[in-house]
Amino acid sequence: MLTGPGWSPDARVVRDGPLTWAQHEWVQWIPTDTDTSYEDNICAAVPGRDLPTGQVVTAVRDVLARHEGLRSLVRRAGREDSRQYVCPVDDRLDEVVQVMEDEASFRRRFDTPWRRTCFRIGEQWPVKAVLDTTGGRVRRIDLVVDHVAIDPWGMRVLCDDLNHALRARAAGREPFGSGGPGRPGGLAVEQPIDAALAEASPAGLAYQRRALGYWERRLGEIGKALDGHVPFAPSRASLGQPGESQPGGKSGASGVSVQGEFRSCWLASRRAGRAAGAIARATGVSPSAAFLLAFGAGVCAVERSSRAGIFAISANRFSAGAGRSVRKATMTMPMLLPAVSNVSAVSAESPGTAYRRALADCAAQQLSGHRFANADPYATERMCEEILGDLYKTGVAYPRFSYMDEGVADDLNTLWPAGDDGFPGDEDDRVVTFSPPRPLGARYMMTVLHRPAGAVFSLQWSDATGWGETAEDMLLYIEDLMVWAASECAGDPPALGVTGPAT
Incomplete structure (x- = not known):
């Protein structure tokens, strides 16, 4: 749903700014914040490496700190007034990470309820990380992200970064160097707000x-x-459910x-x-x-x-x-x-x-x-x-x-x-x-x-x-x-x- 011009997020905000054209292309057409928005989620699974739950949660936090779009709220208010708000990484970490202990049904590779999360992007961060654990150790991490915040290329980046963070935390190291969030070893990561400001420059x-x-x-x-x-005009006589594939x-x-x-x-x-x-x-x-x-x-x-x-x-x-x-x-x-x-x-x-x-x-x-x-x-x-x-x-x-x-x-x-x-x-x-x-x-x-x-x-x-x-x-x-x-x-x-x- 669209929000009014006086809307402000019910959260602490680190910084805010406009949406990128790519984000606008999505929110212009897609009815996010609905009971069917899960159909456009982008999902992946990352091996948990049998690491302790605490180390994995810390690695997830590292990635959220690195990528502002994963900890942002989005106000949808048309071309001029739509805006995104970046929140402190620790404010909602417990909402993002969900730990499932000894859930045998969660072993199934794709059929998990988390993939059907309908994110309310004005109220929730657009990401969920579900940890499949046994005896306090993580077997797999299921990542679910709303399409407003990611695309398939971005999901590859997210998986690579999370794998890097997991290896670093297992070795007792900071994963992304001394350059601070978004700057591993001095290499900058483009943030959505910065991209939007560049588009308006x-x-x-x-x-x-x-x-x-x-x-x-x-x-x-x-x-x-x-x-x-003359556009193709389909015959309506044969409408019906498809038969079995042969x-x-x-x-x-x-x-x-x-x-x-x-x-x-x-x-x-x-x-x-x-x-x-x-x-x-x-x-x-x-x-x-x-x-x-x-x-x-x-x-x-x-x-x-x-x-x-x-x-x-x-x-x-x-x-x-x-x-x-x-x-x-x-x-x-x-x-x-x-x-x-x-x-x-x-x-x-x-x-x-x-x-x-x-x-x-x-x-x-x-x-x-x-x-x-x-x-x-x-x-x-x-x-x-x-x-x-x-x-x-x-x-x-x-x-x-x-x-x-x-x-x-x-x-x-x-x-x-x-x-x-x-x-x-x-x-x-x-x-x-x-x-x-x-x-x-x-x-x-x-x-x-x-x-x-x-x-x-x-x-x-x-x-x-x-x-x-x-x-x-x-x-x-x-x-x-x-x-x-x-x-x-x-x-x-x-x-x-x-x-x-x-x-």
Whole structure:
């Protein structure tokens, strides 16, 4: 809920300041402080190293002292008046740390109630650390953080810092050197308030002018390319709950809920993960660009369009201090991607040449877009609505794309198969799994978790979009496209709804 202009935190405050653009992007849209806000928590588990409970609590305190955003309260009051308040680290440490002694049910890796914490960010710090202990020694630490304070990159930083603090405390040392909180050995950690103040500085405002100019040009290109396109209108006759997932791909149902909620499905693919590595080695282009181009092609196929506007998520960390920060920093950047299946027909090139050209352009857009992802979300959203017009919030011009390699989305992620052998080995083993409906979610989004042994990619949509009717075919098509590209584009590109690459 939003708070009034006279609101002040019911807590002692060390310092306060404005929100960053990345924080604004989150609180502008996401109904935090609700009974469903837990769905966007970011979670991880860290080994407790069998250390005494007291040492682990001290290590957690070290990390909270280092990262101000984890001990801050957030006032949500719109663009001008939203503010964050940093509290003394010892004031609420006992609320953050919860010790569970000899709880056998807590041994389960992911199914814990702590992950479903709904943080009230105006009243609570946005973090919880639950210690699984036996005989006064900690087996595991479950970390749960509200997305307003962290992103997947930040969770990796948090886990690394906590592991460092645990080792230091076990050896009887201070973990982060003599530079004080946030300055281990003289290396500064960027704090959210400092980032927000930099955004409002003369240099930050000059950057914003360039960023908004970039967004206006790119959105104009998307609007021009899609001018006259009629958004995909889903059939409502087949609405219903998805059936059981079947090997080979077909679930036997549309994957659309009649409850008017958000849905998702996911596919674990050894072939796509290895294909991404092969494409990267052959072209020198990152695996993320290959997955992004495949997703854009999938959107084009579903939306029956030659082009699609995609908003790719950027890590948005361009300094050493930002790289060591836990804070939420991810932002989106607009891109215009082609339907790979007909690029060669339009350009009279071979399919392989056309694909490689499209991939290079996708990578170039990523590179230029990363530079200007940190733009005022209120201004960019207004641009989207004004420039895209009837295409605003449609599947052809509004989907989100997120890519994480194993350095960020490690084996603690709930969707990773148990070990590399858990990835299906061939086409006949493919299973698209539909998840239960959720009250919150993305209107259109694909997330890729990638490691060399395989990849997991998931699709999210709202029932109103109609993507559920083609979600399964879309994931299989994206996998087939990756495999086709890795084969040096042998034969014709795959087609939506056709199992395996077309021949």
